[in-house]
Amino acid sequence: MNGTLVVFRREFAAYFSTPLAYVFLAFFLVLTGIYQWAFMGFYNADQASLQSLFSGLPWLFLALIPALGMRLWSEERHSGTIELLLTLPISVAQAVLGKFLAAWAFVGVALGLLVSEWVTVAYLGEPDHGVIAASFMGAFLMAGAFLAFAALVSSLTKNQVLAFVVTLVLLLVNLTVGFPGVADWLGAVLPSTLHQAIKDSSFLVRFDAISRGVLDLRDVLFFLSAMALCLFANATVVDLRKGA
């Protein structure tokens, strides 16, 4: 069996062998619910749309994905199991990819639970299914980029808490620079090319574009290449710092 698949299966099963998965999923549903119903007034808006749900997802992911990703490599290094894993006839790339895909699939499960919301709005009104499908796709891509980044940070330290905090802070910066108010302010103080570069690399800007229903290939490629870049760096770090 392929090494990536073997690692993927172990990792994916590991989520469900502890309460972590259930706690995470419960939190995810409760928080999306609170955001959508209490803050955004899903009912009062009287619109057959999930915009009130998806606008909150980047900020929810900001809190939850670092928690999910912090253990990916820190735990292996801390407990020494990295030695067990990497002396099996599996390459570092396969291990990195298998772990990442398992975590990403787990987020996929969480997003899958939100399909009930889609059913709800479809029952209540006539939503634009294209927009919702694109939004789900965008959310999944954004979560992947968050996770790949979290995995990279996790490979740099044995300390899970440190991995969590560093990931959270850096992702927060990334999201914040794309936040309309902040982006406008940056536009006023920074040279326009730099401002554009910062804006273009914000996950928030890219996600907003997709969740408006415009599934631009460039945005998709942006997320995919962000993941590839982070995972490549992740594999390099794991390879270089295994013994540290």
Next chain:
Amino acid sequence: MIELVKLSKRFGSLHAVDGLSLSIQRGEVLGFLGPNGAGKSTTMKMITGFLPPTEGKITVLDYDVVQQTREAQACMGYLPEGAPLYPDMTPRGLLGFCAAARGLTGQDRKTAIGRAIERTELGGVMNQRIETLSKGFKRRVGLAQAILHDPPVLVLDEPTDGLDPNQKAQVRALIHEMSADKVVVLSTHILEEVEAVCTRATIMAEGRLRFDGTPVELRKRSRFFNSIELHLTGSSEGAGRAIEAINGVDSVQAIQTADGNNAMRIFPRDKQALLAPVTALISQRGWQVEHLFVDPGRLDDVFRVMTRDGSTEERESSSAPEGPSSLGKRETPEQLTSKS
């Protein structure tokens, strides 16, 4: 089967392993002895392809471990130091994972897992989470994982560490049983273990090989080897001087005893056997012997000398059984009594 050529590993300015060359053949059980930080674990990590060497070459079964890491890893079983395992898995889950990673599927996988369970006697805990297992069981799960695919090369970093005496005996028996057609490399802090399971003993210190020979040869290096401890009761005036006059006796040192016996330790010259002349003298003089013991040599003594006085005692890869006989003379009797 395993060939290390001028292997070095540096961590910054630290030479963890420094120009180590070794060749290990099928059927050999090689024990790495050495103090903490001697480079034993680092060497094993390099053999198993976990750490790349800074310099040098490692070949396992004709595979270059650096170039053909996965091929080499496929024919090795490895128990890392401390037997790290995924705590939230069951032994069954973990062994299934390792078997899959090693490409074992279907019936082969079942057979392999079944055999590993049987050999390590894990049957009763297969469905219990690893974090709830005792240290002994965890170590056995680690061993089961290492022998799962019946590899021709086994690398075991402190396989009996933390086990109780029964479990130690069990693991040693297991290693012994499997060693016939394999190469086994193990590290240990327990000197007796080398004699119990190894056909070849090496001592490492400061990243270098200080000794390479059989466990018996190692024991012979002890300054106590063939020395005789003799306790006499009753009138035995001048016994010490009379024994010192025997041909072949190097020195006689008095031993303090609580019961006031005339006790001494007789050191031979060039570690020769002295039992015959000493017993002849005893019967000739009619001394009453309370206790007589021919020392087979002390491993901890050899270990200390070889790993501590590195610069003066360095004898790289020497396998000559007889070393310089000056060891016994170098220390004063006070030091000797406090150590023995």
